[in-house]
Amino acid sequence: MSTFLLILITGLGLGALYFLVASGLSLIYGLMGVLNFAHGAFLTIGAFTGLWVSTKVFPNPTTWTFIAAMIAGGITAGLFALLMEQLVINRLYNRHIDQALVTVGVSLVATALLGGWFGFDARFLPTPLWFMKAVTIGDAIIPIDRFIYIGVSAILLIAMLSILKFTRIGLIIRAGVENRSMVTALGINVRMAFSTVFFIGGFAAGVGGVLISVFSYGVSPLMGGSWLIYGFIVVVVGGMGSVAGSAIAAMLIGVTNQFANYYVPGLGDFVVVIILAAVLLTKPSGLLGKVSH
Amino acid sequence: MSSLEVKDLHVTINGSHILQGVNFFVPENKVTALLGRNGVGKSTTLKAIMGLNPGTGTIKFGGTEIVAMPTHKIVQMGLGYVPEDREIFASLTVKENLALAERDEKPNYELVYSLFPELLTRTGQRAGTLSGGQQQMVAIARALLNKNKILLIDEPTKGLAPKLVTEVANALAHVADHSTMLIVEQNLALVKAIAQNIIVMDQGKVVFEGGPENLQDDSFVKSMLGVSGGHK
Numbered sequence: 462m463s464t465f466l467l468i469l470i471t472g473l474g475l476g477a478l479y480f481l482v483a484s485g486l487s488l489i490y491g492l493m494g495v496l497n498f499a500h501g502a503f504l505t506i507g508a509f510t511g512l513w514v515s516t517k518v519f520p521n522p523t524t525w526t527f528i529a530a531m532i533a534g535g536i537t538a539g540l541f542a543l544l545m546e547q548l549v550i551n552r553l554y555n556r557h558i559d560q561a562l563v564t565v566g567v568s569l570v571a572t573a574l575l576g577g578w579f580g581f582d583a584r585f586l587p588t589p590l591w592f593m594k595a596v597t598i599g600d601a602i603i604p605i606d607r608f609i610y611i612g613v614s615a616i617l618l619i620a621m622l623s624i625l626k627f628t629r630i631g632l633i634i635r636a637g638v639e640n641r642s643m644v645t646a647l648g649i650n651v652r653m654a655f656s657t658v659f660f661i662g663g664f665a666a667g668v669g670g671v672l673i674s675v676f677s678y679g680v681s682p683l684m685g686g687s688w689l690i691y692g693f694i695v696v697v698v699g700g701m702g703s704v705a706g707s708a709i710a711a712m713l714i715g716v717t718n719q720f721a722n723y724y725v726p727g728l729g730d731f732v733v734v735i736i737l738a739a740v741l742l743t744k745p746s747g748l749l750g751k752v753s754h
Numbered sequence: 755m756s757s758l759e760v761k762d763l764h765v766t767i768n769g770s771h772i773l774q775g776v777n778f779f780v781p782e783n784k785v786t787a788l789l790g791r792n793g794v795g796k797s798t799t800l801k802a803i804m805g806l807n808p809g810t811g812t813i814k815f816g817g818t819e820i821v822a823m824p825t826h827k828i829v830q831m832g833l834g835y836v837p838e839d840r841e842i843f844a845s846l847t848v849k850e851n852l853a854l855a856e857r858d859e860k861p862n863y864e865l866v867y868s869l870f871p872e873l874l875t876r877t878g879q880r881a882g883t884l885s886g887g888q889q890q891m892v893a894i895a896r897a898l899l900n901k902n903k904i905l906l907i908d909e910p911t912k913g914l915a916p917k918l919v920t921e922v923a924n925a926l927a928h929v930a931d932h933s934t935m936l937i938v939e940q941n942l943a944l945v946k947a948i949a950q951n952i953i954v955m956d957q958g959k960v961v962f963e964g965g966p967e968n969l970q971d972d973s974f975v976k977s978m979l980g981v982s983g984g985h986k
Contacts, residue, residue, distance in 0.1 A: 629853075636843045636854050642806055643841040647855045647896060648829030 463600035468719045470598075474607030476715025477614035478676060481669025482692035483699065483707040484621060485542075485662020491638040491702020492651075492658050494557050495550060499542075499564040500666055500692060501685025502571035506541050507534035507667025508586070508680045509575060515587050522587040530586075531613065531671045538667025539660040546659035551652065568685070575682035583679025592675065610672050614708075617665055621704050630657050638702035694733060698740045700750025709748055756816055756832070756903035756934040757782045758803070763811035765795075765802050772798045773809065774958035780904070780951075785935040787945040787966070790955035791980050796938040797838050799955070800906045803936075804828060804835050816903065830857065832903035836910060838938070840893040844882025848873055848892055851881050855896035866895040869925040887918030894925065904934040911941045923947065942969055942979070954978045 482504060489497050511534035519526035545567055553559045592609070595602045625631035633654045637644045644651050673688060674680045691714070699710030714733050722729035740747060758780040765773040773795050780786045788796050802809040805825040813821045820828050829835065843851050852866070852873075867874045870891040876884065881892055890910060897905055910926060911919045923944045929935070930948040939945050945952065946966050954962035956978050962968070968975045 632846070632850055632854055636846060636850075639843050639845055640841055642825070643837065643843070644854070645825040646804055646806060646829060646835050646837065646841075648826050648857050648900075649854070650824075650826045 463602070464723070466598060466601035467603055468723050469716060470601075470603050470607050470611075472716030472719035473712055474610040474676075474715070475719060476712035477610040478669055478673055478688075479691050479695050479715055480614050480708050480711035481617065481665050481672065482688050483695035483711055484617070484704050485658075485665045486689075486692050487696045487699060487701055487703060487707045488634065488638070488658045489662050490696065492634055492641065493550070493560075493655055495564070496557070496561040497564050497662075498561060498689070499545060499567040499571070500662065501689035502568045503538040503542050503663045503666035503685075504670035504673065504688060505571065505575060505680075505682055505685040507538035507663075507670030508674045508684060509579065509670075509682075510534040510537040510667065511671035511674060512584060512586050512680045520587075522589050524589050524591075527588055527592075531668050534671040535664040535667040538670065539664035542659040542663025542666075543656055546656055550659070551655070572682050572685070579682065581682055583677070583681040583684075585678065586671070586674040586680050588675055606675055610676065613668060613672060617668065618704065618708050621661065621665070624661070625704065630654060634658060691733075694737050696747075698737060698747055700747025703747070703749040706747055706749030758904055758934070758936065759812070759814040760799070760803070761812040761814075763799065763802055763809050763813065765798050765807050765809040767798070767807065772958055773802065775811070776955070776958070776960055778953045778960050778963060780934065780936050782934050783932070784950040785930045785933075785937060785948050786951040786953060787949035788936060788938045788953050788955065789940075789942075789945065789979055791978070794955045795958045796955055797908050800835070800908050800936070800938060803906060804833065832901070834897035834900065834902035834905045836893050836897050836905070836907040838908040838912065840886075840889045842881040842884075842889050842892045842896075844880065846881055847878050848881055848884070849877040851892050852895060852899060855899050857900045861899040862901070863899065866898055869898070869928060870895055870921075887914050887921070890914060890918070890922055891925075894922065898929060902933075904936065905929070907935060907937045907939075909938050909940065911939065911944060919944075945969065 482500065486497060486500050489495050511530035514530040514533045515522060515526060519529060549563050549567065550560055553563060592606050595604050625635055633644060633649055633651065634657065637651050637654050641651055673684060677684065695707055695710045695714055698714065699706030714736060717732050717736060718729035721732040760776055760778050763773050763776040776799055788799065790796050798807055801807040803813055805823055805828050809821060811821060812819065815831060815833065872888060873891055873895060876888065881889060884892065894910060910922050914922060919941065927948050946969060949966050952964060952966050952968065953960055954975055961978060962975055
């Protein structure tokens with residue numbers, strides 16, 4: 462029972478990190494049809510910003526400095542995403558292949574620049590000491606950082622769903638995911654929604670980058686690439702354009718991955734691919750997919 | 755000024771030259787019906803006016819050139835659009851569908867709910883779960899919420915049960931009394947009831963312009979519409 466609980470909560474923690482990467486990807490593709498290969502760069506930029514805040518701005522790690530690192534990472538990545546959308550994506554409106562290619566280019570450039578500046582070795586991101594502790598639930602001893610990943614993701618999930626549900630820009634985004642041209646035919650400048658979605662997606666990825674640095678024991682310019690692949694898998698399984706779908710898929714994949722790896726070490730990734738194939742074969746639109754374009 | 759003037763409008767989609775120099779004029783405060791058999795380019799014409807299908811030529815709305823203008827700006831000038839397949843947002847509620855269409859400071863919900871009282875009882879229902887007729891009501895209601903200078907309505911009674919056709923027709927007749935309207939419609943009874951002008955298209959061109967009396971008197975018009983009794 463204790464092992465089951467440990468694997469379950471570790472899987473949920475991993476799923477929470479997947480969600481932070483995937484939620485923005487899903488909204489960006491859902492609304493704009495852009496396969497954003499630069500999303501991993503958002504994550505990496507967020508992580509490096511978090512590292513800078515945690516080592517240079519507030520060198521003595523506390524709970525508050527870590528929160529500041531997450532917020533700074535999120536805002537920097539969000540602004541970078543917004544800048545990319547305004548300078549590059551916006552000029553390639555409706556040219557989806559060109560948009561995808563240019564995001565690959567942005568990703569490569571960002572990785573090379575960060576590598577040239579900081580080197581490619583992983584750097585440790587300082588955290589408060591209590592992050593290293595564990596809590597006992599029943600017989601299970603569970604590292605406390607898992608709960609932080611889950612908690613932060615839950616807060617961002619609620620915030621995103623609230624924006625989508627209760628604000629006008631959220632209404633425009635939800636409608637745009639379903640039928641973008643009809644939104645414009647109602648007199649709405651849908652590009653405002655594009656910018657919002659890029660910022661939100663970048664923010665979530667940036668916060669995710671800081672947390673992933675803790676999970677992976679370091680910040681590296683190469684960290685975005687591997688997590689981006691899982692982000693895409695979560696988006697496809699959850700359904701393009703659905704934040705809730707991304708959350709469910711992320712948890713499913715995180716938990717399944719951990720259980721598979723426990724029983725047969727190394728099997729986790731294979732099982733994730735099986736889930737992906739099963740969803741593509743039985744429900745190609747994903748668990749909660751909404752995109753019609 | 756709410757007149758609409760289309761001159762030498764060409765639209766090519768995926769290599770097919772759909773509109774081949776369309777010319778017509780929609781006068782102010784009158785209802786103009788755009789008629790023709792399936793596939794002659796009626797819906798494409800409306801979409802081109804809305805900026806949803808890129809075209810070349812001249813489209814002047816109230817004297818302002820709107821070709822190549824972004825769709826949302828065209829709408830903000832006062833063009834309301836009801837698309838052929840309703841295109842309501844299925845995952846949004848009726849209330850959200852209507853809220854999304856709000857542009858005026860005081861949207862005219864009174865008019866919408868007086869024409870379609872059924873919608874008032876379904877504000878919280880997801881639009882995707884409505885019947886076809888109710889979805890059409892939502893689509894028309896979105897265009898009526900704001901004070902538009904002209905309404906472009908594409909086949910509003912398509913696929914509706916006879917009872918709903920009457921309800922939608924009555925609503926359009928009410929709106930037609932004080933609006934400029936360009937309507938694509940296959941239901942000739944409705945056209946005769948509300949239109950003052952008819953435009954007939956064939957193979958991407960306008961082939962006839964005149965009054966609705968020609969629908970029963972002119973054998974050429976009848977043949978173009980595939981109405982029995984027309985010459986071959």
